[in-house]
Amino acid sequence: MTKTFSLTDKQAEGQKLLASSCKHIMLFGGSRSGKTFLMIRAIVIRALKHKSRHAVLRFRFNHVKSSVVLDTFPKVMSLCFPGIPYNLDKSDWYVRLPNGSEIWFGGLDEKERTEKILGQEYSTIALNECSQIQYSARNIAVTRLAENSGLALKMYYDCNPPPQSHWTYQTFIKSFDPDTRAQLRNPENYAAMLMNPDDNRDNLPADYIEELEGLPERLRRRFLKGEFLPANDNALWTPEVFDKYRASDGDMPELQRIVIAVDPSGADEDDNVNNDDIGIAVVGLGTDGKAYVLEDLTLKAGPATWGGVVGSAFDRHSADMVVGEDNFGGAMVRHTIQTARNGTPYKKVTASRGKVVRAEPISALYETGKVRHVGFFPELEDELCDFTTTGFAGTRSPNRADAVVWAVTELFPGLTRANQELDTSVGLATHRQGATSWMGA
Numbered sequence: 001m002t003k004t005f006s007l008t009d010k011q012a013e014g015q016k017l018l019a020s021s022c023k024h025i026m027l028f029g030g031s032r033s034g035k036t037f038l039m040i041r042a043i044v045i046r047a048l049k050h051k052s053r054h055a056v057l058r059f060r061f062n063h064v065k066s067s068v069v070l071d072t073f074p075k076v077m078s079l080c081f082p083g084i085p086y087n088l089d090k091s092d093w094y095v096r097l098p099n100g101s102e103i104w105f106g107g108l109d110e111k112e113r114t115e116k117i118l119g120q121e122y123s124t125i126a127l128n129e130c131s132q133i134q135y136s137a138r139n140i141a142v143t144r145l146a147e148n149s150g151l152a153l154k155m156y157y158d159c160n161p162p163p164q165s166h167w168t169y170q171t172f173i174k175s176f177d178p179d180t181r182a183q184l185r186n187p188e189n190y191a192a193m194l195m196n197p198d199d200n201r202d203n204l205p206a207d208y209i210e211e212l213e214g215l216p217e218r219l220r221r222r223f224l225k226g227e228f229l230p231a232n233d234n235a236l237w238t239p240e241v242f243d244k245y246r247a248s249d250g251d252m253p254e255l256q257r258i259v260i261a262v263d264p265s266g267a268d269e270d271d272n273v274n275n276d277d278i279g280i281a282v283v284g285l286g287t288d289g290k291a292y293v294l295e296d297l298t299l300k301a302g303p304a305t306w307g308g309v310v311g312s313a314f315d316r317h318s319a320d321m322v323v324g325e326d327n328f329g330g331a332m333v334r335h336t337i338q339t340a341r342n343g344t345p346y347k348k349v350t351a352s353r354g355k356v357v358r359a360e361p362i363s364a365l366y367e368t369g370k371v372r373h374v375g376f377f378p379e380l381e382d383e384l385c386d387f388t389t390t391g392f393a394g395t396r397s398p399n400r401a402d403a404v405v406w407a408v409t410e411l412f413p414g415l416t417r418a419n420q421e422l423d424t425s426v427g428l429a430t431h432r433q434g435a436t437s438w439m440g441a
Contacts, residue, residue: 005079005080007038008034008199008200008202008203009199010033010034010195010199010200011034011037011038011195011199011200013193014027014034014035014038014193014195015038015041015042017191017193018038018039018042018154018156019042019045020191021152022188022189022190022191023152023153023154023155023189023190024155024157024171024172024189024190024191025154025155025156025157025190025191025192025193026130026156026157026158026159026168026172026190026191026192026193027039027156027157027158027192027193027195028157028158028159028160028161028168028172028192028193028194028195028226028228029160029161029194029195029196029197029199029226030160030195030196030197030198030212030222030223030224030225030226031160031197031212031223031224032197032200032204032208033195033196033197033199033200033226034195034199034200034203035158035159035195036067036068036072036128036158037072037075037076038195039126039128039156039158040056040068040072040073040076040126041076041080042156043056043103043124043126043156044076044077044080044081044097044103046123046124046151046154047097047099047101047102047103047124048081048084048097048099048101049150049151050099050101050123050149050150050151051099051100051101051149052101052102052122052123052124052147052149052150052151053101053102053103053104053120053121053122053123053147053149054101054102054103054104054122054123054124054125054126055103055104055105055106055117055120055122055124055125055126055141055144056068056103056104056105056106056126056128057105057106057107057108057117057125057126057127057128057133057141058106058107058108058127058128058129058132058133059107059108059109059129059132059133059244060107060108060109060132060251061093061105061106061107061109061110061113062107062248062250062251063107063129063248064105064106064107064128065093065105066248066250067128068105068128069088069093069105073095073103084097084098085098086098092104092116093105093106104117104120104122108133108137118140118141118143118144120144121144121145121146121147122144122145122146122147123145123147123149123151123153123154124145124151124153124154124155124156125141125142125144125145125154125155125156126155126156126157126158127141127155127156127157127158128158129158129159129160129243130157130158130159130168131159131160131161131162131166131168131239131240131243132240132243132244135167135178135179138167141155142155157172160222160223160226160243161222161226161227161228161229162228162229162238162239162240162243163228163229163230163231163232163235163238163239163240164228164229164230164231165231165233165238166228166240169228171184171190172190172191172192173192173228175187175190194226195226196224196225196226197209197212197223197224198224209224212224215378216378216379216382217382218239218382218385219378219381219382222239232388232393234388234389234390235385235387235388236356236359236360236363236384236387236388236389237363237366237381237384237385237387238385239381239385241366241367242366242373242381244369245366245369245371245372245373246372246373246375246376247292247372247373247374247375248374248375249374251374252284252286252292252374253286253287253288253290254286254287255284255285255286255287255292256285256286256287257284257285257320257411258282258283258284258285258294258317258318258319258320259282259283259284259285259319259320259321259322259323259407259410259411260280260281260282260283260310260313260314260317260319260321260322260323260407261279261280261281261283261322261323261324261403261404261405261406261407261410262278262279262280262306262310262322262323262324262325262333262337262403263278263279263280263324263325263399263400263402263403263406264278264279264306264324264325264332264333265277265278265300265397265399275300276300276396276397276399277298277299277300277396277397277399277400278298278299278300278301278306278399279298279398279399279400279401279402279403279404280296280297280298280299280306280309280310280313280403281293281295281296281297281298281380281400281403281404281406281407282294282295282297282313282317282319282407283404283407283408283411284317284411285411289370290369290370290371290372291365291370291371291372291407291408291411291412292371292372292373292374293371293372293373293374293377293380293404293407294317294374295313295317296377296379296380296400296403296404297309297310297313298379298380298399298400298403303332303336304336304340306336307336307337307339307340307341308340310322310337310340310341310344311337311340311341311344314341314344315341320345321345321346321347321410322337322344322345322346322347323346323347323348323349323406323407323410324337324346324347324348324349324406325349325350325351325402325406326348326349326350333346333348334346334348347410349406349409349410355387355392355398355402355405356387356388356389356390356391356392358405358409359387359401359405360389361409362404362405362408362409363384363387365408365412370412371408377400379400380400380401380404382394383398383400383401384398384401384404386398387401
């Protein structure tokens with residue numbers, strides 16, 4: 001027998017809020033708490049009441065297509081509206097309901113598509129994962145909330161909470177205009193509700209919340225507890241930057257060069273409990289000129305183990321070079337890598353400047369989308385967020401972050417300073433011809 005769908009207590013509370021007289025409503029909180037599901041359900045209810053047009057927007061079109069159009073929306077229709085047919089137009093990416101209502105899906109990352117969507121008027125506009133969307137883009141979207149359909153105009157928002165410096169926190173929690181820093185003119189038009197995965201236990205795998213509980217503290221607070229984290233004005237990285245430019249395998253271009261960076265420690269095979277991790281990062285340079293973090297292989301182990309990990313990654317990714325910091329002896333690192341994989345091209349880099357000085361230009365590349373994470377790297381992202389202009393605020397050595405900094409620096413030669421020394425003694429002749437010529441460009 002098919003189980004009858006019913007809202008959880010928290011979802012019922014959220015549905016009541018979405019149907020209230022408030023014009024701007026945000027559902028925020030931890031991962032898999034049902035925020036987007038509930039928001040899409042509310043839009044369909046509105047669309048079925050009156051012939052009308054609605055929009056669901058996200059920063060990237062590919063993400064709204066994969067997560068909403070092909071996942072959440074059909075689940076909503078199957079569970080909540082099983083007898084109602086709909087037609088999905090895969091050319092313009094909108095759904096038409098039997099009464100003529102339309103629900104459009106779009107991304108704000110492509111000018112032509114954005115202009116097409118924002119050339120129409122809507123009764124509802126939903127910003128999915130709005131922590132990735134700039135306030136200026138939100139303000140442009142608001143101007144299209146103008147359809148005269150008989151429905152009250154609504155703007156819906158959902159997100160995993162970014163830092164408190166983000167416009168979502170300033171607007172919905174503090175009731176400030178993010179631009180003017182003045183109190184909102186009509187604060188009664190704004191409402192927000194916290195929804196966390198614990199509120200949605202009945203619809204989640206049994207061990208899902210246990211997995212979230214095992215995340216690093218910053219990510220646990222965000223994705224499990226749904227907290228807006230205190231803003232650090234001196235932070236070099238922020239979570240919303242990772243989210244804004246996060247990529248998937250399908251988003252990547254062809255990679256023209258791949259580097260594996262190693263940030264070693266003094267760990268040995270048998271007794272390394274008190275030693276730092278060995279940072280190992282795989283980063284590729286795309287034909288679009290952007291760097292893509294492919295893997296974080298950081299581990300705590302002795303040379304025989306981590307050397308094998310590096311060698312395996314080199315072959316798996318058809319990499320061009322391994323770069324390694326010589327703080328524990330460049331000769332040792334080179335020997336370890338080339339013992340594990342004979343002939344591996346290796347370049348020794350020397351840290352003549354402090355970690356923060358090396359990290360600052362890399363963080364600037366992240367800010368402009370020149371470096372993107374392919375998937376999620378919770379521990380790496382946690383370390384990067386602990387870098388500030390005044391120093392590293394973490395409790396352990398940032399070996400993961402250091403490895404990424406070295407790899408990205410190698411892929412963008414213009415950032416390289418005199419703190420890098422090329423070890424020409426072994427292996428460079430095995431580089432790909434294209435990679436070698438690119439290095440000299």
